[in-house]
Amino acid sequence: MNQITARLLIALVTTIALLSSRGAAAEPLLAGVARIDITNRQGRVNDPSYAKALVLRQGDVTVVLVTVDAVAIGGIGNIRDTFLGSVRQELAKDPGILPANLIVNASHCHGNVRSDSAKLVVQIVREAVQKLTPVKVGTGTSQEKRISENRRVTLKDGSQVDLRRAYSLAWDKEIASIGPIDPQVGLLRLDREDGRPLAVLYNFACHPIMNPPSKGTSADFPAYASALLENALGDGVMAFFVQGCGGDINPVRYKEVQRAPDAEPLGNLLGASVLDGLRKVATATGGKLSVKHQVVSIPRAADFERRIGALEAERLRIVQSLRSTNINFKSFLPLLIQQRLDPEFPAVHRQGYLHDRKIERDELDRQDVTNRSEVEAYLANIQIMEQLTRLNTNLALLKKNKAMTDAAAVRTLDVEMCALRVGDFKLVTFPGEVTVEVGLNIKQAVQDPHAFVAGYTNGYIFYTPTVQQRNNTGYAQEDCDCIVAPEWQKIFETNALEMLRGL
Secondary structure: OOHHHHHHHHHHHHHHHHHHHHHHHHOOOEEEEEEEEOEOOOOOEOOOOEEEEEEEEEOOEEEEEEEEOOOOOOOOOOOOOOHHHHHHHHHHHOOOOOHHHEEEEEOOOOOOEOOOHHHHHHHHHHHHHHOOEEEEEEEEEEEOOOOEEEOEEEEOOOOEEEOOOOOOOOOHHHEEEEOOOOOEEEEEEEEEOOOOEEEEEEEEOOOOOOOOHHHOEOOHHHHHHHHHHHHHHOOOOEEEEEEOOOOOEEEOOOOOOOOOOOOHHHHHHHHHHHHHHHOOOOOEOOOOEEEEEEEEEEEEOOOHHHHHHHHHHHHHHHHHOOOOOOOOHHHHHHHHHHHHHOOOOOOOOHHHHHOOOHHHHHHHHHHHHHHHHHHHHHHHHHHHHHHHHHHHHHHHHHHHHHHHHHHOOOOEEEEEEEEEEEOOEEEEEOOOEEOHHHHHHHHHHHOOOOEEEEOOEOOOOEEEOOHHHHOOOOOOHHHHOEOEOOOHHHHHHHHHHHHHHHO
16 A cells, blocks of 8 residues: 555545544434323322423433432332332333433432322323424533531530431530531523523432421422422423432421421522522533443441440440439429529529528528539430430431341342433432532542532432441431441442543
8 A cells, every 4th residue: 555545545534533523423412301290199288299301312322310209219208119120111112211321310308209100200201202302401500508507416525416307406505516518509401492491400419308297298399499490481491300419418497496397488599599500501502412320339237236236335324324303394494494594593582692691591502502403413314315315216227227237138239320411511320318528529529510419319228428427426317327338438439430530
């Protein structure tokens, strides 16, 4: 082969490669959306729960993202463990969706949904496929710092306790600090070719548990946020809430008793922040679509006996520290009020202490000393009682999860991880209730402003706390309602980074 022929061949190959790459890049991104009401209406209903489907297609790649207003995808609640398998089987038959390309995220609201939700999800995915249309894609972020707080407080002894309605909150004088939140909202905007919005996806980390059961089943604050977005952006727009790493994140004012819990104002605040961020997001054609899926093996916890033994020993220790007192609650309360109103002269008005009758004054002083001691002992007993209620609740969780682990056939859990890219938007998922520091770790390590993390996806394996949280001597729900070994954190963080970078 002479030099001229070789050059022509190289030029031809280069031209073919360029044309091929341009063809791939020119593949239009298509999207279709659909929703269905999945509310179980046998009881009281405050607001409906929905399943929503977003189907994305580019060339021969089709990805389905489903969001469900439910507590979890299997494990707990009305979504059965067979849900994912059933949906995948049906969608593989029609319209031919690869099982690995289905991503289902639960908002973790405690809404009551229908037990046949799998059938309804298949229905809306097929409907969304029929609505596929070319779209432009844009990615951005927003901030929402007003509606969430870390549910864990660190005490002065270094232990941590939870802010939950099932627990008494630690006393103010014992609290040293609170944990972090993740105020970032990850945004994906999909517009039709004429510029009209089609779909909005927003990723945020916070437990949707602000509406109490007495109001009836509810999709909680994400429902109000999505309604605000859909009303503001116009007909045909669908808003998808994707739960982030909210395992230890509560809505603010969750523990207040002076007012009734209400999710609506929190949802409106979140929706307004999302809307503000979306207005700054420009969309364009040519966004890349890709998806990765892998099953990772997580070791099950093997330290239940040690932790149960330590908790029982702590419970025995504080029970033995209870002090006998001469007073009961009826006598304790007025004594406490008197001592707080006037610490120096609690028993009678001040003038009673000023009489020139030493015997009476000495008797008052001695009685004050005795009463102060009795009140302090009673207060200490109350504090111990509250601590016992927390320990008992967490001990029950440890024993439940030990029984579940003992009954398991294998010592590992095989869990799904997915990574999705739409344009510059990137999302990695995990089936646990991931605590916020794990999500923050991944975001910081990947150094990509448009990379986000979601828990509660494609399954449910209970809480997945950090290694430090699992070793907490104060025993919080995230630490005890956990079936994975501490190694889970490194496995997830390592794989999440590789998958995000591989997109």
